[in-house]
Amino acid sequence: xxxxxxNLLSSVGTPSLHPEGAKAxxxxxxxxxxxxxxxxxxxxxxxxxxxxxxxTRGFRDTAPAYSPxxxxxxxxxxxxxxKPQLHVMAGAGGEPIALTDRPLGVGSFDFSPDSxxxxxxxxxxxxxxxxxxxxxxxxxxxxxxxxTNKYRMNGLGYTEDKRLQLFLVDVPDLDSEPxxxxxxxxxxxxxxxxxxxxxxxxPGADGAVPHAHQLTSADADHSMPAFTADGRxxxxxxxxxxxxxxTLLTDVYSIALDGTDRRKLSNLGESRLSCGPARHSRDGAWxxxxxxxxxxxxxxxxxxxxxxxxxPTADPAAVRRLTDPESIDLGASSEAGxxxxxxxxxxxxxxxxxxxxxxxxxxxxxxxxxxxxxxxVTGAASAAGIVIASYTDAITMGDIGLVHHRALVTLTDFSAxxxxxxxxxxxxxxxxxxPDGSGVHGWVVLPEGKGPHPVLLTIHGGPYAQYxxxxxxxxxxxxxxxxxxxxxxxxxxxxxxxxxxxAVKEALGTVDLQDxxxxxxxxxxKYSSMDSERLGIQGGSYGGYLTAWAIAQDHRFKAAIVERxxxxxxxxxxxxxxxxxxxxxxxxxxxERVEAQNPFARIGSVRTPALVIHSEEDLRCPIEQAxxxxxxxxxxxxxxxxxxxxGETHELSxxxxxxxxxxxxxxxxxxxxxxxxxxxxxxxxxFDLGNSDGASDGGTPA
Numbered sequence: 219x220x221x222x223x224x225n226l227l228s229s230v231g232t233p234s235l236h237p238e239g240a241k242a243x244x245x246x247x248x249x250x251x252x253x254x255x256x257x258x259x260x261x262x263x264x265x266x267x268x269x270x271x272x273x274t275r276g277f278r279d280t281a282p283a284y285s286p287x288x289x290x291x292x293x294x295x296x297x298x299x300x301k302p303q304l305h306v307m308a309g310a311g312g313e314p315i316a317l318t319d320r321p322l323g324v325g326s327f328d329f330s331p332d333s334x335x336x337x338x339x340x341x342x343x344x345x346x347x348x349x350x351x352x353x354x355x356x357x358x359x360x361x362x363x364x365x366t367n368k369y370r371m372n373g374l375g376y377t378e379d380k381r382l383q384l385f386l387v388d389v390p391d392l393d394s395e396p397x398x399x400x401x402x403x404x405x406x407x408x409x410x411x412x413x414x415x416x417x418x419x420x421p422g423a424d425g426a427v428p429h430a431h432q433l434t435s436a437d438a439d440h441s442m443p444a445f446t447a448d449g450r451x452x453x454x455x456x457x458x459x460x461x462x463x464x465t466l467l468t469d470v471y472s473i474a475l476d477g478t479d480r481r482k483l484s485n486l487g488e489s490r491l492s493c494g495p496a497r498h499s500r501d502g503a504w505x506x507x508x509x510x511x512x513x514x515x516x517x518x519x520x521x522x523x524x525x526x527x528x529x530p531t532a533d534p535a536a537v538r539r540l541t542d543p544e545s546i547d548l549g550a551s552s553e554a555g556x557x558x559x560x561x562x563x564x565x566x567x568x569x570x571x572x573x574x575x576x577x578x579x580x581x582x583x584x585x586x587x588x589x590x591x592x593x594x595v596t597g598a599a600s601a602a603g604i605v606i607a608s609y610t611d612a613i614t615m616g617d618i619g620l621v622h623h624r625a626l627v628t629l630t631d632f633s634a635x636x637x638x639x640x641x642x643x644x645x646x647x648x649x650x651x652x653p654d655g656s657g658v659h660g661w662v663v664l665p666e667g668k669g670p671h672p673v674l675l676t677i678h679g680g681p682y683a684q685y686x687x688x689x690x691x692x693x694x695x696x697x698x699x700x701x702x703x704x705x706x707x708x709x710x711x712x713x714x715x716x717x718x719x720x721a722v723k724e725a726l727g728t729v730d731l732q733d734x735x736x737x738x739x740x741x742x743x744k745y746s747s748m749d750s751e752r753l754g755i756q757g758g759s760y761g762g763y764l765t766a767w768a769i770a771q772d773h774r775f776k777a778a779i780v781e782r783x784x785x786x787x788x789x790x791x792x793x794x795x796x797x798x799x800x801x802x803x804x805x806x807x808x809x810e811r812v813e814a815q816n817p818f819a820r821i822g823s824v825r826t827p828a829l830v831i832h833s834e835e836d837l838r839c840p841i842e843q844a845x846x847x848x849x850x851x852x853x854x855x856x857x858x859x860x861x862x863x864x865g866e867t868h869e870l871s872x873x874x875x876x877x878x879x880x881x882x883x884x885x886x887x888x889x890x891x892x893x894x895x896x897x898x899x900x901x902x903x904x905f906d907l908g909n910s911d912g913a914s915d916g917g918t919p920a
Contacts (some may be wrong), residue, residue, distance in 0.1 A: 219640035219694045221883035224249050225634040227691060230608045231280055232597025233263075236309070237288040239602030240265060243273070244618055245280040245293070246632050249876035253277075256876070260293060261630075262311065263618055265604065268629045272378060273311035275902045278302070281326070283323055284309060285333035290392065292317075292336055294324060302336055308392055317387050319427050322348060322380060326442055327479070329389075331449040335475075337386050337433070338443055339454075344379040366463045367798040372838040373867045381500055382439035384454055387430040397426075419533075432894075433477040438462065442495045442555070446472060446530070447502030459485075465516025465687035466799070470496040470507050474803060483534040484509065484527075490516055494524065494552045498531060501561040504581045505529045510564075511543070515713040517799050521682050521712070521719025523547040526556070526566055526680050528581050541566075546714050550574045550595075552919050559600040569713045571659060572647075572686035573846060576621065580814060585895060587705030588621050594688040608687035612737065613642050633689070640667070645687070650740025658733045659714070660706025662741055663693045665898070669747030671702040672754065672894045675738050675775075679759030679782075681710035681730065681804075682719050692871070695883050700896030702748050704741055708733030710760075724806040726815040727767040734764065735772065749829055755895045756830075756886075758871060759839060766817035769826040779886060781831040782868055786818035795837040818855035821850050827857040829889045833866035833874070840855065861885050 219224070222820060231245040247258030251747025260274040260282050273379065274293070280302065282293040288310050294302035295316075301323025307314035318324050320340040327338035343350050347359050362369075362376065369378050400408060432451060440456045452475065457468040470484040470493050484493045496507035510522045523543035529536055541548060550567040557565040562816045563580045565588070576589040576598055591596060593611040598621075605621040606629070614633040619626025645661035652658055665671055674696050678685050685705040694702045707713060708724035708730040713724045722730050742750045755775045757765040784790060789807050791797045805812045813819045828851060832844035844860065851858040863882070866874045871882065891899045 219636070219691065219698055220252075221695060221880045221887070223636070223640050224638055224691070224880055224883075225251050228258075228617050228632040228636070230596075230618060230630075230632055233599045233606055233608055233618050234291070235599035235601040235604065235606055236284050237601050238606040240619060242599065242606055242629075243282040243284065243291055243595070244608065244630075245282055246616075247278065247280060249879065251876050251880070254874075254877050255298065256877050260291070263629055265606070265620060266628065270630055274307075274314065276314075279305075283327070284327060284388040285329045285389075285559065286331055287333040290333065290389065292327060292329065292389075294327075296323075304387070304391060306336075306392070310659060312392075315392065316427055318385075318430065321350070321913075326380070328452075329445045330445045331447065333388055335388055336442040336470060337384060337445060338385055338430075339443055342383050342432075347379050370795040370837050372795050372836065373869055377439065378437075381437060382441055383435065384433040384440050384443050385430040386433055386452075386472075386918075387428050388401070389430060395506075398436070417557065431474070431477070433473055434480075435477075442494070444497055447498035447500070447722050450475065450497075453483075453496045453505075455496065458482075459518065464491075466492045466512045466519055467516050468493050469891075470505075483507075483529070484537070485535070485627075486535040487564065489534055489537070490514060491527075495555040497556040497558060497564065499562045499564065499581070500558045503531055504562060505531050505534060506556050506564050506579075508548055508556060517803060518798075520723045520803050521710075521716050522554055523712075523719075524549045524639060526551075526564075538562050538583070540579055540587070541583075546570075546577075546585075547712060549712060553595045557598050557600055559605065565598045565600060565605065567598070568830055569594075569684065569686075571713050572661070572684055573713075574609075574686065575580060576605075587624055589619075589626050590624055591626075592687040593626065594686050599641070611644055612687060612689060613637060615689045625779060638753065639696070640698065642689075645690075645693065645695060645781050648737075648741065648744075648831070650737050652729070652732050652736040654732070656709065656729070656733065658706050658737045658740070660704065661739055662747070663697045663703040663705070664747065665697045665700045665702060665896070667700075667747075667897065669702075670749035670752075671700060671747055672752040672890075672891070672896050673702045673738070673742070673748050673777075674894075675702065675704045675753065675755045676733060677734055677757030677761035677764045678705070678707070678711070678786040679761050680712070681708075681722060681726075681759070681760040681764075682712045683760075684713040687711075692876065693889075696899070699887055699890070700853060700898035701754075701890070701894075702741075702745070702797045704738060706734060706737040708737075719815055724811060724815075726804055727764065727817075730764060731768060731771075749855065752776060752894055754778065754890060756781065759868065760784055762839070766824075766828075767820075769828065770820040770823045773825060775826050777827040777914060779829045779831065779889065780844075780847065781829075782833065782836055782839050782870070783817075783843055783847065784839050785814055787816050787845045789842065789846075790839070793842060818847065818850070821847065822854065822917070824851060824854075824856055827893055829859050829886070830862045831863075831885075833863045833868065833870045835866060836868045836870075838868035859889070 231397045233242045233244040244479045250257045263270045276295045280297040292306045296302040304318040322341040325339040414747045441741040444453045451472040491509040494508035525543045550569045574594040579585040591660045597608040618629045645777045710730045719838045756779035758781035762780045787801045830848045849859040
């Protein structure tokens with residue numbers, strides 16, 4: 219694909235299955251150059267014949283969920299420039315009704331078992347901030363007095379002045395008579411009498427929304443709400459313990475529907491867990507939740523796999539861990555959640571060797587593999603004994619499949635326009651051997667033609683993350699531009715067990731560097747179509763770290779791209795939103811050992827031309843990391859450029875504005891055209907960025 223084809227990348231959200239199992243609803247969202255935003259609607263999919271139809275026409279409609287009785291669909295709708303608000307409509311489609319008008323939007327939500335209420339999370343702005351007082355916004359707000367470790371978050375900004383709280387709202391009668399604004403003599407008579415118009419009709423008319431009752435108010439974020447099986451309480455996750463600000467400990471709680479009687483349900487003994495989404499089994503007998511053991515310090519998160527825990531609902535202290543964190547990593551479920559399946563079992567996602575598979579887990583610890591293969595499951599739904607899942611693989615950004623015999627039978631093809639317009643370059647799975655005998659697993663993506671092709675060694679972030687089988691726009695853009703792309707999961711990556719991930723603890727830049735270079739050398743040795751004399755290296759976040767570390771020691775690369783890099787651990791500790799714990803857990807605290815893992819300490823050895831890319835509002839790897847790195851290289855005469863994106867965060871390459879994502883790709887290709895040209899990507903005039911319809915004379919230079 220070319221950069222100007224980003225608008226063809228349709229991402230599919232987690233599906234919701236009708237209680238009778240006959241149909242599903244799912245959101246499909248894509249970048250849009252005209253709006254310079256992400257747009258999308260809800261689609262209904264028939265499981266019988268795979269027919270699909272668009273059932274909403276909002277600007278951005280996401281996160282659909284059928285009510286337990288199947289009569290309604292709740293979802294989030296955002297208007298241009300606005301925050302997502304909770305809406306509800308009839309299960310067959312129709313005009314939606316707005317249930318919220320929260321100033322900072324609405325997050326996750328859940329229907330009550332009787333379909334009469336919805337619990338949702340929303341940030342509550344502190345009085346005097348975020349427009350709560352007319353004329354007082356942004357730089358005019360009062361100063362902030364910071365006294366905690368956890369006060370900022372990348373992509374969110376300050377957090378203490380807009381805590382995430384839980385609210386309960388009644389679902390209105392969708393068949394009620396819509397409100398009609400009185401006019402003429404009726405309005406005049408009522409105005410004269412001082413009477414208000416009768417608003418007993420449809421909520422949502424004339425901007426009115428139902429009243430929502432706030433359930434929580436503690437000075438902490440309350441997230442991932444879910445009703446208990448009997449509908450009398452709400453489960454949620456929060457860090458409310460006295461040590462919550464100095465550790466990563468979080469707990470599962472429940473609270474009564476009137477906001478009283480809050481109960482702690484996890485870490486009731488000696489466990490030290492960071493807990494995630496919680497759900498009751500369908501029969502209500504079991505409480506399931508995801509959690510990560512962060513050890514006695516409460517901070518040792520490095521390569522600690524997420525596991526599934528279960529406890530009898532009647533006795534939460536009798537908790538048991540159901541999955542072995544060394545062999546099963548449920549980190550992919552932390553966002554997808556725990557999905558009810560049979561009366562007592564649940565569905566979770568396990569990431570392993572570049573794939574994400576779907577597991578059914580029972581309260582006695584048994585687990586069955588429901589879907590596997592060269593794909594990455596991103597969400598699942600279950601009803602009436604049927605399971606469907608959203609997924610991505612090498613040829614689709616996202617689709618829905620029916621689980622059948624450990625595989626997914628595809629029900630949709632939302633990526634057909636992408637494949638019709640852009641060739642898909644299939645990844646080839648490979649494993650090469652590092653000098654110490656360790657296997658390095660990954661993929662090779664080759665461009666068209668016999669070669670010899672210039673090679674891009676691309677390094678993922680994390681480090682506890684993984685490249686996988688999903689459609690990857692980066693690899694497709696570079697292969698289309700004539701580059702052989704290498705993607706591997708060195709030690710430190712996720713999906714290969716905790717020992718593999720913890721191999722870089724207090725040893726960054728050691729075996730991980732050996733592994734990526736071994737994968738490079740293995741690929742060069744196997745593929746004669748690769749040009750071993752024309753090599754480039756690039757990476758973002760931790761990948762930026764390892765790129766900067768590599769070019770300080772290995773001078774074979776013609777050029778490099780260091781993006782949103784973790785480049786100077788000592789300054790990261792004081793400037794990153796997670797700097798108070800993250801860096802020292804990876805590098806340790808001994809000054810000499812930290813220096814031995816610090817790219818900035820070896821910057822004097824760099825002579826490889828480098829493009830440094832960063833976002834102005836990146837709080838994860840603050841922009842000072844890039845600015846200081848760029849300046850140091852310039853001072854020592856290394857050809858260097860600094861590309862800064864205004865208004866973007868650490869997530870630029872994944873969820874930045876469509877035009878910024880396109881411009882990022884075009885600048886990357888321009889850089890490689892100058893320093894590592896291919897037969898397709900050669901130096902030429904600047905890209906034409908003036909066509910708002912997404913058409914471009916440039917895309918990939920010819």
